[in-house]
Amino acid sequence: MRQSDPSLGEVRKRLLSDFPMLEEIRRRRPFYVEKLARTVRDCAEYNRRYVLPAALELDRRMEKEHDYFAWDLVEAGLQYRFLSLIIPSTVDGVGGLGVLFSLAMEELCSACPGVANIFGAHALGVAPLLVAGAMAHWESVLREVVEEEKSGRPVLMAAAVTEPSAGTDVEEPHFLKSARLSMHAKRVPGGYVLNGRKCFISNGSVATYTAVCCATDRERPLESWTSFLVHRDMEGFSVPRVEEKMGQRACPAAELSFEDCFVPDEYVLGFEGDGMQPGTLLLLASSRAPVGAIATGIARGAYEWFLKWAEKSKGGRRPIDEQRIKMVLADMRTRIQLARWAYLSAALTIDNSVGSVLLGPAIRSMRLIPKGIRTSDVTRRFFLSTAGKTFSDAIVAVSISSEEASHALAFASLAKAVGGDTAMYVSSLALELMGVDGGEERLWVEKAFRDAKLTQIYEGTNQLNRLTLFMADIGGSLKVELKNPFNPRAAGKGVV
Ligand SMILES: Cc1cc2nc3c(=O)[nH]c(=O)nc-3n(C[C@H](O)[C@H](O)[C@H](O)COP(=O)(O)OP(=O)(O)OC[C@H]3O[C@@H](n4cnc5c(N)ncnc54)[C@H](O)[C@@H]3O)c2cc1C
Structure with a gap:
């Protein structure tokens, strides 16, 4: 277990070394990379102070009391704004999207994926309000989440x-x-x-x-x-x-x-009939990278506990001094790094397209509109009207073409499947090698092994994600259909 909170400098250094592309991004957008580093530092601090001391006991408790809910851990997360991570800054959210949220998920999941997934599933519930012609609910529902979070009362979504x-x-x-x-x-x-x-x-x-x-x-x-x-x-x-x-x-x-x-x-x-095309497909293009990050975090947690175990002397010998363990550690490290690059690339694709508009200056400048107008009944009725919903759809459609969205979906599916398989591979290999040996380290690895399986199932099984990758990237039979009122023909046929 870590003994002290990592400093912002340490986290920044780790991020830049794990994801060299961030260095390039930092040159253009230094504040953005600082924001990423602060978020990851917050997650590490939350893990150390609240999650690591409680997670094993909580897991044991919930084996018997499966309807128990750890509201105290959720409440502890409010000070770090974990319920507002992907809520636009227009309504005082943190204003992160793919990369920020994925990095947060990896960090949180390296400790306890169960607790982290409360925040993950919440974001999955927030996401339809961002991509589905639903701006009418920003000043009501999303505002409620943000304001209640500030007051210490969690409003969760699903x-x-x-x-x-x-x-x-x-x-x-x-x-x-x-x-x-x-x-x-x-x-x-x-x-x-x-x-x-x-x-x-x-x-x-x-x-x-x-x-x-x-x-x-x-x-x-x-x-x-x-x-x-x-x-x-x-x-x-x-x-x-x-x-x-x-x-x-x-x-x-x-x-x-x-x-x-x-x-x-x-x-x-949004509109009746929009639920799958583009609704669910856009949602999956945005949410599968963070699930890849969840899985990468689980793999990383198992790897870190396994490394700790390998460094400890057992009967005068340390496993890490054996060549076969060194090779296993290098293999685990390789796979985790590949899974990380996969989810970060997919997340960047979304941030550079839909994210650049949703979180960009045009939407941010809506804050300049006097609050009385933003929250007025007239504005609300506009966003609920056909014109308002079309306007919301157009914001997404002008930021990404059908081709780009389909590509984003393919890469998000790739990242999700790679992550899930990596989490299973690393956690099961670590568990096998530790055998009956290992004290606390083995308990964490055993938990990671059980936690990992779900990452191959939810957000589309890994079989389905492979099929999506084939259809959207290789075979070309799946296309995300976007409603662009300025260019109706750009939408394509959706399923072709
Ligand atoms: C703990 C947990 C949390 C979840 N959270 C959510 C949530 O928050 N919201 C939500 O909506 N859903 C959630 N899910 C549901 C999850 O997304 C589904 O379980 C998943 O999509 C698989 O569906 P299924 O379980 O019905 O399996 P099935 O669809 O019945 O699939 C069974 C098996 O057949 C394979 N298969 C099915 N069709 C094909 C095909 N055509 N080609 C090849 N293989 C195929 C699948 O890959 C799988 O291996 C959750 C699931 C679990 C277990």
Whole structure:
């Protein structure tokens, strides 16, 4: 366990050595790289002060009490603004996106991926409000998250896509066409009525808001896939159960039930039918790099504990003095570094496109608009109108072309699959080599091994991510369709 908080200088040096491309970026944007270093330093401090002393005991507790939730650890994270990391600075968020959030995830996951994933799943719930024509909710929902965070009260979010009979099928447009869906939204005056179930939803039992995707026409799921924002107090919404988990236990995965749950029109994110194309695909292009980072962090944690174990003398001999252990350590280090470069490259792709607009000067300058106007009913109604939603969509569409978004999706899928496989490889190899030996180090590696498996499953299984890489990059049969009102033909066909 680390004895003291790392200094900003140490963290900066480590970042620049792990990711040499940052040096080039630092020359042009020194404050940005300082912000990255400060965020990673905060994560390291949070780990050392709060997570490392508690994580093993929390993991043991949640094996028996799987519906327990460590609100104290979430509250401790509020001072570091972990709930605002990807919220735009327009509403006083930290204003990070791919790179900043991914670096934070790697650092947090090197200690406890379960705790880290509470913040990860929260960001997954925030993301649809950034990419899905949903600016109407920035001054209300995102503002609430930020203001409550400042007051020490966590407002958590979640994203619900998976259904009991459709997991892989709802993460890919070709498969969605023939998915066996159980959930459905029916158009009624003033909104929609949701019926059915979602399952395995991270943070689902503790979130105040959940972004929910489902079909409004089960015969045409791809064309009618739509995103809704559901508040936990909405009538007809409930959480029937929380799963017993093997790993990442601190972050609850819940089943969500919707029984005649009325969602008013203003809680539709974007337009009806936008849920998969471009909604979910843009979301995955942005969120799979951070999942690669989560996995890289798990691999790094296992590697660091294994290294500590190898350096300790056992009966007068240290494992690290053996040639085979040196080679294993070099192999682990290589794979972790490759996984890190993969997720950082994918994250940079998003930051340089969608991020450059969402977090750039145009959106930031919206802060200059007097608060009374930004938060007025007129502005809100504009963003809820067809014109306002089109404006939100246009912001994304002018920042990235369909081709670029498809490329971003392919690279994000690559990073996610590489990361997940690396986490499994490193943690299982470390565990095998330690055998029955090892004190505290072995407990952490065993936990990392259980935590790692999920990174091959969620955010699309690694099989699906490979298929996405093939379709979006090699075969060319998958394209992210963007709605560009200034150039309607640029959108392409989506699934071609
Ligand atoms: C702990 C946990 C947390 C999660 N959190 C969330 C969350 O917050 N929000 C959310 O929406 N979902 C969440 N998920 C769901 C997760 O994204 C799905 O589990 C995942 O997409 C796989 O779906 P499935 O479990 O139904 O498996 P299936 O889709 O049934 O797949 C089973 C196996 O078949 C393979 N397979 C399926 N179709 C194909 C194909 N066409 N070609 C090749 N192989 C195929 C899969 O790769 C997999 O190996 C979570 C899951 C878990 C376990």
